[in-house]
Amino acid sequence: AQSVAQPEDQVNVAEGNPLTVKCTYSVSGNPYLFWYVQYPNRGLQFLLKYITGDNLVKGSYGFEAEFNKSQTSFHLKKPSALVSDSALYFCAVRVPNNAGNMLTFGGGTRLMVKP
Amino acid sequence: DGGITQSPKYLFRKEGQNVTLSCEQNLNHDAMYWYRQDPGQGLRLIYYSQIVNDFQKGDIAEGYSVSREKKESFPLTVTSAQKNPTAFYLCASVVGARAFFGQGTRLTVV
Numbered sequence: 174a175q176s177v178a179q180p181e182d183q184v185n186v187a188e189g190n191p192l193t194v195k196c197t198y199s200v201s202g203n204p205y206l207f208w209y210v211q212y213p214n215r216g217l218q219f220l221l222k223y224i225t226g227d228n229l230v231k232g233s234y235g236f237e238a239e240f241n242k243s244q245t246s247f248h249l250k251k252p253s254a255l256v257s258d259s260a261l262y263f264c265a266v267r268v269p270n271n272a273g274n275m276l277t278f279g280g281g282t283r284l285m286v287k288p
Numbered sequence: 289d290g291g292i293t294q295s296p297k298y299l300f301r302k303e304g305q306n307v308t309l310s311c312e313q314n315l316n317h318d319a320m321y322w323y324r325q326d327p328g329q330g331l332r333l334i335y336y337s338q339i340v341n342d343f344q345k346g347d348i349a350e351g352y353s354v355s356r357e358k359k360e361s362f363p364l365t366v367t368s369a370q371k372n373p374t375a376f377y378l379c380a381s382v383v384g385a386r387a388f389f390g391q392g393t394r395l396t397v398v
Contacts, residue, residue, distance in 0.1 A: 177330075207387070216292070216378055216389035217331075263330060265387075275321070275346075276380075276387055280330040 175200040177266050179279035186254045186286055194249040194282045196238075196264030206247040207265040207276065208238055217263060223247060234258070254286045291315040294379050294390035300398050301366065301373065309364045309393045311379030319382040320362040324348060324375045325392075331378060337362055366395060373397055 176199045186192045198204060205224055209217040221232025228240040238249045247264060264279040295310045313320065319338050323331040333346030337356040351370025356362055366373045374397050379390040 179330075209389075214297075214376075214392065214394065216294075216391045217380075217387075218389075219386065222386065275333060275336060276382070277333075278323075278330040 175204070175266050175268055175277045177264050177277055177279035179262075179264055179282045181282050182280075183283045183285060186284070188256050188286055188288050189253050192251050192254045192258070192284065192286070194262050194264075194284060196247045196249065196279055198245050198247065198264070198266045200266055200268050202268045205267045205269060206238070206240060207267070208232065208236070208247075208249050209263045209265060211261040211263065211281075220249070220262075254284075256286050256288055259284055259286045292379060292381055292388050292390035294377075294393050296393060297391065299393055299395045301395060302398060304368045306365055306367050307395065309366065309377055309379075309395070311362045311364065311390060312360055313362075313381045313388075314360065315381055315383065315388060316359070317381035317383045317388070318359070320356070321380045321382065321387070322346075322352075322354065322362070322364045323378045323380065325378060326375050334364065334377075 178197045207222045208220040211217050221230050223230045223240045231237045236251050261281050263281050265276045267276050293312045301307045321336040322334040325331050332348050334352050335354040337343035340359050343354050343356050353365045377393045380387045
């Protein structure tokens with residue numbers, strides 16, 4: 174079984190400061206890892222993914238994530254937070270060729286960026 | 289995300305009623321999924337379909353039903369057997385390593 178943990182329900186950061194949203198995963202096999210962002214009453218928007226290759230992945234809106242196989246982590250980062258980054262962030266994992274190609278999501282982390 | 293259309297955006301259901309949530313995609317994707325989102329919780333998989341005329345139960349299928357008669361359409365019916373249906377429902381389609389989501393339907397029991 175595959176699972177994803179986002180240990181922080183909420184992350185607070187001041188505008189202009191760096192932000193990190195944590196994600197750890199548990200899978201059998203090599204994972205595909207994803208970050209999605211959700212604004213109120215909207216669907217999920219894709220931010221970035223890790224499939225293979227360079228452990229540092231760059232995505233939309235200046236976000237990046239670092240894949241760490243030994244720590245089974247895929248933390249989301251941004252060097253300088255914006256108020257408009259405030260949203261709900263989901264980490265997800267999928268194992269290639271698993272039954273149904275299902276994405277398993279973490280519980281979500283609410284990011285609050287204060288002016 | 290473009291290409292996945294969910295309707296309606298808001299839906300109200302009376303106790304004991306069945307309601308159907310629509311999900312349509314024009315991305316020509318084979319795989320489609322329904323997730324439920326509750327406050328403070330992540331997305332939980334209700335049903336998924338990898339090809340037309342085939343679908344599988346996810347983690348929380350009880351009280352729900354689906355059909356996949358056309359590649360473009362994957363409607364979800366919330367039946368009266370679902371005891372706590374108030375939630376935000378998200379439809380997604382998947383191709384390769386990427387999922388595309390609709391804008392969601394917020395279902396409220398009144």
